[in-house]
Amino acid sequence: MCETNRGEESPKTIKVGVSACLLGKKVRFDGGHKRSHFIADSLTGYFEFVPFCPEVAIGMGTPRQPIRLTGDARSPEAVGVKTPELVVTQPLRDYGRKVAGNIDELSGFVFKKDSPSCGMERVKVYGSKGMPERSGTGLFAREIMRTHPLLPVEEEGRLNDPGLRDNFIARVYVYARWKALLDSGLTKSALISFHAGHKYLVMSHSTVMYRQLGKMLSDFTRASLEDIADSYIAALMQALGKPATRKRHTNVMQHLLGYLKNNLDSAHRADLGETIDAYRRGEYPLVVPIRLLQHHFSIHPHPYIKQQVYMNPHPQALQLRNHA
Numbered sequence: 001m002c003e004t005n006r007g008e009e010s011p012k013t014i015k016v017g018v019s020a021c022l023l024g025k026k027v028r029f030d031g032g033h034k035r036s037h038f039i040a041d042s043l044t045g046y047f048e049f050v051p052f053c054p055e056v057a058i059g060m061g062t063p064r065q066p067i068r069l070t071g072d073a074r075s076p077e078a079v080g081v082k083t084p085e086l087v088v089t090q091p092l093r094d095y096g097r098k099v100a101g102n103i104d105e106l107s108g109f110v111f112k113k114d115s116p117s118c119g120m121e122r123v124k125v126y127g128s129k130g131m132p133e134r135s136g137t138g139l140f141a142r143e144i145m146r147t148h149p150l151l152p153v154e155e156e157g158r159l160n161d162p163g164l165r166d167n168f169i170a171r172v173y174v175y176a177r178w179k180a181l182l183d184s185g186l187t188k189s190a191l192i193s194f195h196a197g198h199k200y201l202v203m204s205h206s207t208v209m210y211r212q213l214g215k216m217l218s219d220f221t222r223a224s225l226e227d228i229a230d231s232y233i234a235a236l237m238q239a240l241g242k243p244a245t246r247k248r249h250t251n252v253m254q255h256l257l258g259y260l261k262n263n264l265d266s267a268h269r270a271d272l273g274e275t276i277d278a279y280r281r282g283e284y285p286l287v288v289p290i291r292l293l294q295h296h297f298s299i300h301p302h303p304y305i306k307q308q309v310y311m312n313p314h315p316q317a318l319q320l321r322n323h324a
């Protein structure tokens, strides 16, 4: 894995779709916006956001009648809140399908929570008795996710959780690297190198999945390279979708410590081991032992660790590991 492919060094060429109101665009039904400081200020330094407002795109205008989901949560209708005769179900679906067919360039998507068009999950659906159940998905978001099941997606509200935020941004970078690999030409060695570079990142999510992914690449005679690659990335994105845990991070860092055992004296080894253990006990955020490991590996570089995405899954300036 090329070092310049890692999060820290990636240029701002990664494109991420976003509900337009989150960027501060005044496209809401009431003429307002829902600007997210994290998205509009912090992440714009790293990603090129591509905004979509499905309700404006289907011609509802701004300001407009608010809509809501009604009926069966699996196949709801989008109707006017005050004017139920206003039904925009099909236009929203059609627009979602049209966009979904043209976003291969995106490496992630951030949706506005609770929206009958953009909400990713737990959107209110009003049944026949008029009582809402939080069981729906926005009609636009549904089409994007259905067509692109591997695309990292998240809602802006969930990005307030440090663990989910860290996880989502890391997945966007992984997916962007995967697309870059395909663009540069899929080869057996490129696939094996990609997997090697992601070893410890996957292990922080699931040791079992790391082994399974390795197995997938152990026999290239069982299927075509393209089929193996398709299965591989599907399993990888699924594995990374499960949040990493403190216990698994500890396990990974103890493995990393092993690469330094011949370089550190006993006092430094003990200090590093104690710092990792203090992280395990919840006394430090992840950034503390990681920075210490980075410090030691900068003095004692190891070629295998240098290629590990785990050491730097996203830009350090975003401080995503400071609260994880």
Ligand code: SF4
Pocket: 019, 020, 021, 022, 027, 028, 029, 052, 053, 054, 055, 056, 112, 115, 117, 118
């Ligand atoms: S949630 Fe979606 S449809 Fe609603 S204003 Fe934002 S971008 Fe437009």
